[in-house]
Amino acid sequence: MNIRLIVKNLGYVLVIEAACMLPSLLVSLACGQPDFTAFLITILLLIATGMAISRIRVEHDDLYTRDGFAIVALGWLLISVFGALPFLFSGAIPRFIDAFFESVSGFTTTGSTILTDIESVPKGLLLWRSFTHWIGGMGVLVLTLAILPSAKAGSLHIMQAESPGPAPGKLVPKVGQTAKILYAIYIAMTLVQVILLIIAGLPVYDAFIHAFGTAGTGGFSNMNRSVGEYNNVAVEIIITVFMFIFGVNFSLYYQGLKGNFKAFWRDEEFRFYTGTVVIAIALIVINTLGTVYQGFWDSLRYASFQVSSIITTTGYSTVDFNLWPVFSKAILVVLMLVGACAGSTGGALKCIRIVLLFKAARREIVKIIHPRSVHTVKIGGKVVSEEALGAVMSYFFLYMAVLVVSTLIVALEGKDPVTSVTAVICTIGNVGPGLGVAGPVGNFSSFSLLSKIVLSVDMLIGRLEILPVLVMFSPSSWKRVNI
Amino acid sequence: MKIIIVGDGKVGYSLAETLSQEDNDIIVIDKSDEALRKASENLDVMCVRGSGVSARVMIEAGVRQADLVIAATSRDELNMVCCLTAKRLGAGHTVARIRDPEYTDELSILKHELGLDLVINPEQAAAGEIAQLLRFPSAVNIEVFARGRVEIVEILADDTPIVGMQLKNIHRAISSDILIGAVLRGEDLVIPNGDFEIQKGDILYVVGSPSSVYNFCRQIGKCTQKIRNIMVVGGGRIAYYLVQLLRKNDMKVKIVDNNRERCLELTELLPDTLIIHGDGSDESLLLSENVRDMDAFISLTGNDEVNLMMAFTAKQLNVGKVVAKVTRTDYPHVIKTMGIDNIINPKLITTNHIVRYVRGLKNAIGNPIETLYRIINGKAEAIEFIAGTSTRFLNVPLKKLRLVENTLVAAIARKGKIIIPHGNDSIRLGDSVIVVTMNSGLTDLNEILAPGGILE
Numbered sequence: 001m002n003i004r005l006i007v008k009n010l011g012y013v014l015v016i017e018a019a020c021m022l023p024s025l026l027v028s029l030a031c032g033q034p035d036f037t038a039f040l041i042t043i044l045l046l047i048a049t050g051m052a053i054s055r056i057r058v059e060h061d062d063l064y065t066r067d068g069f070a071i072v073a074l075g076w077l078l079i080s081v082f083g084a085l086p087f088l089f090s091g092a093i094p095r096f097i098d099a100f101f102e103s104v105s106g107f108t109t110t111g112s113t114i115l116t117d118i119e120s121v122p123k124g125l126l127l128w129r130s131f132t133h134w135i136g137g138m139g140v141l142v143l144t145l146a147i148l149p150s151a152k153a154g155s156l157h158i159m160q161a162e163s164p165g166p167a168p169g170k171l172v173p174k175v176g177q178t179a180k181i182l183y184a185i186y187i188a189m190t191l192v193q194v195i196l197l198i199i200a201g202l203p204v205y206d207a208f209i210h211a212f213g214t215a216g217t218g219g220f221s222n223m224n225r226s227v228g229e230y231n232n233v234a235v236e237i238i239i240t241v242f243m244f245i246f247g248v249n250f251s252l253y254y255q256g257l258k259g260n261f262k263a264f265w266r267d268e269e270f271r272f273y274t275g276t277v278v279i280a281i282a283l284i285v286i287n288t289l290g291t292v293y294q295g296f297w298d299s300l301r302y303a304s305f306q307v308s309s310i311i312t313t314t315g316y317s318t319v320d321f322n323l324w325p326v327f328s329k330a331i332l333v334v335l336m337l338v339g340a341c342a343g344s345t346g347g348a349l350k351c352i353r354i355v356l357l358f359k360a361a362r363r364e365i366v367k368i369i370h371p372r373s374v375h376t377v378k379i380g381g382k383v384v385s386e387e388a389l390g391a392v393m394s395y396f397f398l399y400m401a402v403l404v405v406s407t408l409i410v411a412l413e414g415k416d417p418v419t420s421v422t423a424v425i426c427t428i429g430n431v432g433p434g435l436g437v438a439g440p441v442g443n444f445s446s447f448s449l450l451s452k453i454v455l456s457v458d459m460l461i462g463r464l465e466i467l468p469v470l471v472m473f474s475p476s477s478w479k480r481v482n483i
Numbered sequence: 484m485k486i487i488i489v490g491d492g493k494v495g496y497s498l499a500e501t502l503s504q505e506d507n508d509i510i511v512i513d514k515s516d517e518a519l520r521k522a523s524e525n526l527d528v529m530c531v532r533g534s535g536v537s538a539r540v541m542i543e544a545g546v547r548q549a550d551l552v553i554a555a556t557s558r559d560e561l562n563m564v565c566c567l568t569a570k571r572l573g574a575g576h577t578v579a580r581i582r583d584p585e586y587t588d589e590l591s592i593l594k595h596e597l598g599l600d601l602v603i604n605p606e607q608a609a610a611g612e613i614a615q616l617l618r619f620p621s622a623v624n625i626e627v628f629a630r631g632r633v634e635i636v637e638i639l640a641d642d643t644p645i646v647g648m649q650l651k652n653i654h655r656a657i658s659s660d661i662l663i664g665a666v667l668r669g670e671d672l673v674i675p676n677g678d679f680e681i682q683k684g685d686i687l688y689v690v691g692s693p694s695s696v697y698n699f700c701r702q703i704g705k706c707t708q709k710i711r712n713i714m715v716v717g718g719g720r721i722a723y724y725l726v727q728l729l730r731k732n733d734m735k736v737k738i739v740d741n742n743r744e745r746c747l748e749l750t751e752l753l754p755d756t757l758i759i760h761g762d763g764s765d766e767s768l769l770l771s772e773n774v775r776d777m778d779a780f781i782s783l784t785g786n787d788e789v790n791l792m793m794a795f796t797a798k799q800l801n802v803g804k805v806v807a808k809v810t811r812t813d814y815p816h817v818i819k820t821m822g823i824d825n826i827i828n829p830k831l832i833t834t835n836h837i838v839r840y841v842r843g844l845k846n847a848i849g850n851p852i853e854t855l856y857r858i859i860n861g862k863a864e865a866i867e868f869i870a871g872t873s874t875r876f877l878n879v880p881l882k883k884l885r886l887v888e889n890t891l892v893a894a895i896a897r898k899g900k901i902i903i904p905h906g907n908d909s910i911r912l913g914d915s916v917i918v919v920t921m922n923s924g925l926t927d928l929n930e931i932l933a934p935g936g937i938l939e
Contacts, residue, residue: 065524156523173485173508173529385516 001478002067004058006074009158011054012144013075017082018046020135021128024086027205028124035122038089046082066477068157072141073472076460079140080104083132092121097452101444104456106132107140108463109345111219111315111432114445114452118224123205126222130212136463137216137246137345138186139163146179161468164342164350171254185253186345190215193242200234210235210316214242217346219315219432226440227305228318236301236318240308244277247312247340268380269341269352273311276351280307280335284328291325303328311335313347315432317440329435333422336431347430347462349399356384356392398466403428406458413448423447427455428462484508486841487549487574489535489565490556491518494580494605496526497812497834498553502841503528510544535565541572550575551844553837559583563597570598576844578837582606584720601840605829608836610724613806616825617710617734617779626865633894633901633917635664635865636696640685643703651677659699661691662903664893664919665863672862674889674921690893690917692901710734710778710804716763716793717784718742718749721808721829725781726753737772739763764789766796779804787811794823842926863921865893868928870914875929876937882906885933889921892931 025039083103087093093102098114105112106129115121135143139162145155155175170178190211197207209222223229227239248270255263264270284303285296293299302319309316310332321332339348359377366375376383406424411417415437422434423444433440444452461469471477484507488495491513499522503509509528512535513519519530533540535554546552552569554562559581566577578601586593587604594602626635640646645653650663666673667686673679681687689696711734715722718740726736737757740746746760761768763784774780780797782790787809794807798821806825809818818826870877876884881892881904895902896915902908910916910928918931925931 156527170529173503173510174527177508 001070002058002060002062002064004056005061005063006067006071007053008056008058009071009144010075010078011050011052011056012148013071013079013140014046014050014082015054016140016144016147017079018043018050020131021046021086023131024124024128027127028122031123033122033124035086035090035092035124038086039124039128041089042082042085045085063155063157065157065161066471068155069161069468069471070477071158072161072464073460073468075141076107076464077472080107080456080460083107083128086125086128090122090125092125097449097456098445101452101456102129103132104459105427105432106130106218106220107136108430108459109133109136109216109218109313109347110427110430110459110462111213112427112438112455112459113220113443114447116443116445118222123222126209126220127205130209130218130220130222133216133218133220134190134212135216137218138182142179142182145176146183148176162464164344164347164463164465169251171251181254182250185250185257186215189242189245189253193238196238197235200238201232202230202235210239211242213316214239214314215246215345217243217246217312217314217340217344217430219309221316226318227316233301236305239316240305243308243312243314243316246314247273247308247344247346249341249343251343266380268355272355273341273351276335276338277307277311280311280331283331284324287325287328287331292323306332307335310431311338311346312340312344313429313431315426317433320439320441322435322439322441333425333435336422336425336429336434339429349396349429352379353392353395355379356389357396360389360393395466398470399428402458402461402466406454409454410447410451413451415447423451423455424458428458430459430462484550484841484844485545485548486510486551486553487512487541487544487546487569489513489552489554489562491515491522491530492555492557493810493812493830494555494833494837495553496522497830498555498837499526499528501834501838505842507841510549512540512544536561536568538568538572541565541568547573551578551841552576553578555580555833555837559586563593563599566599567597576600578603578840580605580833582720584723601837603833603836605833606720607724608832609808609827609829610721610728612832613721613725613781613825613827614728616806617713617729617804633690633896633915634693634696635893635917635919636689636700638687638689638700638703640681640687641683645681645703646683648681649677650675650679650681657699657702659691659695659702660903661689661695661699662891662893664688664690664865664891667862672921674863674891674919688919690919691903695901695903712777713737713779713781714739714769714772714774714777714797714802715781715783716740717782717790717808718745718758719783719785721783721827723749723752725783726756730755737777739768739772764793769793769796769800774802775800777802779806781806781808783808791818791821791823795821798822798824863889863919864925866918866920866925868916868918870910870912870916870928872912873929874910874912876910876932877912878909879937880907880909884937886931887920887922887933890925890931891919893917893919 021039021043025043028036028039080100080103083106084099087099087102088096093099101114141158141162145159159175171181172178193211193214194207197210198204206222213220221227227236252264252267252270281304284307285299288303289296289299305318306321321329337349338354339350340346342350342352356377363375363377366373377389378384403424407421410424411420419436419438422436423438426432426434437446438444486502486507487510488499489512491511495511499509499511503526510531511519511522511528512531512533514534516532519532522528523530531540531544546569552566552574554565556562562579562581566579570577577599579599581602582604590602644656648656663675665688666675689699713734713736715736716739718738722738729736737759738749739759739761741762743760746758749758759772774797780802782793784790790807790809794805798805805823806827807823808827810828810830812828812831892904894917895904895910897911916928
């Protein structure tokens with residue numbers, strides 16, 4: 001490990017986090033609320049620490065995969081810790097672990113909260129909470145790459161460790177340029193949504209909060225009852241559509257910008273994603289029609305919003321889906337596991353992995369019928385290497401393993417099985433609300449300290465796709481000479 | 484500039500490495516995952532897997548917007564088809580590596596019909612480099628500028644009369660209009676000024692017209708004999724091109740090759756040359772072919788280790804000039820200590836040629852770079868600019884210019900005349916200006932000026 005270089009990069013990340021806090025600082029100043037000093041102290045702390053450690057002298061600037069992974073894992077841990085400080089200093093969340101949980105939930109775009117009364121929290125803090133979604137969605141280090149001119153060849157390892165999906169690639173030959181393009185698309189789409197929400201009748205502040213929550217597929221709202229509070233069909237439609245849009249692989253938008261609109265339909269993952277959304281909505285409409293909702297349009301309205309919200313792992317809600325029939329809830333749990341497309345801001349397993357797993361499974365069956373057949377797994381007509389396929393399978397296993405172990409620990413406190421399991425599923429998938437106590441109208445404040453720590457780690461594991469976190473905990477990667 | 488490189492072999496990789504560091508957008512196409520992985524992990528380039536002759540792959544790589552396509556796979560035909568496809572799909576320029584002598588003869592037709600902008604033949608380029616070294620035996624390395632009118636020659640300053648002298652005093656001892664552009668002392672490179680004192684063991688980079696450099700070498704006792712008899716081991720393509728080149732210079736070549744078929748072929752191709760069938764790595768054969776009396780020994784077999792060992796043997800036998808071909812670039816420092824005069828690497832030469840071409844292309848507007856050479860293991864660059872109307876210090880005497888650190892105006896070529904610049908000389912419109920610098924990435928003549936660089 002090139003520890004000095006890692007530390008230096010972490011310094012840059014902290015300075016950028018300080019810059020990201022400025023909007024919240026201004027809002028709290030404008031509102032004259034007491035969280036202003038909390039932000040000011042945190043920003044000064046970030047700048048001091050960041051500047052100090054980014055001055056470190058680097059012996060050589062070779063960056064390998066393991067270094068990239070360490071920068072990402074440690075970077076996320078650090079920004080989460082510092083991101084928790086405004087909550088703590090302002091007294092809005094008195095306990096550090098709770099503040100940390102909230103901050104991790106923000107950056108990882110989970111949207112699970114321990115706050116019981118959101119509307120009483122100062123506006124600056126609420127903006128910060130939602131803004132962490134926005135930065136965390138595309139990635140803090142991708143932002144660093146986009147801003148810093150020093151992006152070099154090794155930076156690709158950082159981007160790969162932070163971007164979701166089995167094989168994140170570049171859009172253009174230069175890493176720095178790729179990061180800039182991604183953020184440009186991201187900013188443009190967010191602004192369009194803000195404008196549409198304002199037109200639909202939301203106050204400017206609320207429009208920004210919900211646009212940030214949608215863009216990062218996070219799910220923090222400034223209302224206790226989330227989007228349901230407004231009871232505004234236009235707002236719901238805008239958010240439904242944008243959640244879906246932000247769950248699509250961003251490289252497709254780049255293709256679209258270049259005029260290649262066919263790329264959308266040619267993309268197998270996009271087809272799977274759209275198909276899953278349509279089927280899930282249809283099933284829930286059929287299941288809830290006549291039982292929970294009387295009218296077809298009501299049923300469609302709530303079902304489509306919820307499906308879009310859950311599959312993209314956003315976690316906004318317009319209704320308490322805890323009250324839905326079991327079959328509908330089961331569909332939502334499946335969607336929590338599937339997640340959005342690779343290369344989007346969404347979380348969970350990702351559609352592309354599910355598609356690959358299906359294809360690999362089908363190959364096994366063909367192998368039994370024709371034992372000597374030669375069969376390669378293809379995506380979009382291109383052969384997927386055995387290595388990549390193996391990586392997807394072991395990722396699936398690790399995901400399930402983390403899920404089982406975390407569920408066992410959370411189960412220690414004796415909550416009902418549905419709550420325990422879905423709490424873990426929705427944190428590791430960065431969804432937000434689960435079922436039961438952790439459902440859309442509930443929150444995570446009643447969980448024990450241990451559970452909160454486990455769930456926080458799960459959120460990080462889910463956002464960073466397991467391996468960076470595991471590498472950080474593996475002792476052999478920290479030895480100077482690793483054999 | 485957007486550049487597509489087809490073929491991620493040694494040449495492709497080192498091209499991608501050099502060009503991506505110079506802020507070009509590089510896309511590498513290769514069929515092999517293994518090769519692409521190395522490129523994508525170590526370089527800031529984009530990799531596309533597939534065949535460069537396939538239009539689909541080319542379009543995916545963005546050939547329509549590409550300024551340049553370089554085909555550097557190991558097969559000539561593939562390279563030609565690649566370039567043809569690329570040109571038809573809308574690429575700006577194409578460069579192909581074509582090495583088969585049978586194609587080389589028809590080059591002008593090929594270039595025209597396939598729309599190639601540059602054809603590079605690694606073996607021919609290597610042969611050209613060797614021929615130049617032989618014409619100038621005491622130099623360790625020669626670079627040519629301004630279409631051959633200016634040379635930069637590398638000379639070892641051991642036991643010459645100029646050792647211990649300050650540079651400003653040299654012209655008193657030696658009457659030749661040259662300039663010492665750079666000095667390599669141990670591992671450190673210095674761009675010297677007038678107070679610099681030459682020490683024993685320094686390697687000097689002398690700039691001047693060919694005749695004045697030759698004059699200088701003669702006066703310091705470095706050019707005593709001319710090379711007449713040359714022994715070449717390994718009768719491959721480089722040997723063939725080399726003989727063709729040396730024939731004009733009244734030099735006699737003897738080729739040793741251990742493949743009888745090839746020997747017979749060579750007798751047909753090179754009727755005036757002595758061809759010997761035998762194992763060149765056998766010292767007794769070399770001795771019986773009186774290697775001791777040769778002026779130069781060149782080992783060009785396909786095996787690096789054998790080449791080095793033979794060159795080493797020849798050096799022990801007191802052959803004046805020893806050149807070895809080494810394809811691997813991994814151990815330049817070790818080879819340097821072996822005392823072999825020159826190492827020739829066809830792939831490196833190919834890369835340098837193409838890089839030079841790319842820079843030329845990139846600077847086609849404004850102040851163009853005519854040629855650029857990496858000298859001294861890439862520690863410094865010698866760049867030829869054409870002074871255009873955008874040059875800010877035309878007609879200003881050089882003594883009134885303050886240049887950026889470690890940079891030197893080494894020569895000015897004006898209308899067939901070479902000026903080794905002194906304080907009162909100035910750069911005029913249309914001059915070829917040769918600049919030696921340790922700051923890489925210089926792309927414009929104006930960049931050599933330090934901030935506030937024109938003194939009143």
